[in-house]
Amino acid sequence: MVNAMIFAGGTGTRMKTSDIPKQFIEVDGKPIIIRTLENFSTHPEVDGIVISCLEAWIDELWKLIEKWKVAKVVDIVKGGSTGHESIHNGLVRVDEFTKPEDIVLICDGVRPVMSEQLISNCIKLAREYETAVPVTPSIDSVLWSDDGEHCSKALPRGSMYITQAPQGYTMRKIMGAHLEAERRGIVSPTSSSELLIELGQEIHIYIGERDNIKVTTPEDLLTLRSHYYYERYKSFAREELKYGLE
Template sequence: MNYALIFAGGTGQRMNTKTRPKQFLELHGKPIILYTIEAFENHPDIDGIVVVCLEDWIPFLRKKLEHYDIGKVIDIVPGGATGQESIRNGLMALEKAVGPDHCVMVHDGVRPLVSPETISECALSVARFGSAVSVTPAIETIVQENNGTVTSIIDREACRMAKAPQCFNLGELLDAHRRAEEEGSAGFIDSASLMSHYGHALHTVATGPENIKITTPSDFYIFRAFLDARENSQIFGL
């Protein structure tokens, strides 16, 4: 079975908003996090969802889930001091609810435009290979630098940008988190880097350019443009 773990624990400092965290900013009256949850809620391959949320915002999120008739959310758990700890909290809650032998798709709460095709391909990749890391091609030149000087230019044809969802066997991912905790290893930027560190092979799944993470105000405007274009195509049959 396939479960989504949606991480919505950030405060959104780069969004320059003081009113609410970025995942709760609204577009057309709906918080960003609800768009993200609905992408998994409406997918037939997803059997349940756990959301990791800022503790003070959990009551607000529960009301929104009820308002939008979201039925697949198993649990909402508070985040920890770091992103790594927050995801571990969510994994433990999911394991407690359904057991370890399932696919878990770790996804950013502020990545609301993930497509049904990406979710389907990720589920298939985990079933076949045990992992799925969503990626897009690198479209600009990538360089390495030291003290302001370029030391090498990397062939971008061989480069990919890691996105989300990042998907693994739930038990294996949780074991990696527990090993990191025992060893005092912190600072893994995402699940892919954590699993790679502990020797797991990472298989890639291509995702679309619209699968953006809303981090800055410009990202929000891009999200609005994508969403408006999608709605216009439905209205006008484009």
């Protein structure tokens, strides 16, 4: 069995919107969270979806799921005060109806652009290695600074990778990591992959997609809107070419 666990508990402070969380912002007529969910609901290998959401927005999300006819949503649970806590709450719910060897795909709710192949690769590699984290090679030089003002160390760009989502794990692997984190008092790792690394475990990485952006800032929102405008333009161009040839 394969399940997606989508965490959408953030308020979007870096998006600088005070009235609506970033995952509920509409882009090209559809909320970002719905676009993200559709990537999993339409994937033939995904059996179910659990969402961890801001408590005040759970009812609204159910309405949107019904409006846009998003399939496979099993439940929406209350998010936490951190991303890690939101993921934990969602995983606890998924754990109620899965087996240790089942696969869970953990993804933030603001990744609306990802291919079916990316998800398929994640599932395949998670089954093989118990962990599967998509990454893209860093194309920029990377500097190390403890205080954000002074730097005396450059990191080798060829060894630097940017993590993406979804991140795939067996339930045995990720739930074990969360239980161990509780035991050690680890409360706020940046991501599931970083949690495993902090616990001394190795993760399997694979090359992701540069188009698979995480919508975090107003600049990301502009990039996303440009993506859909371009997709519409390509569609119109194909139609014009088709009828022009006829």
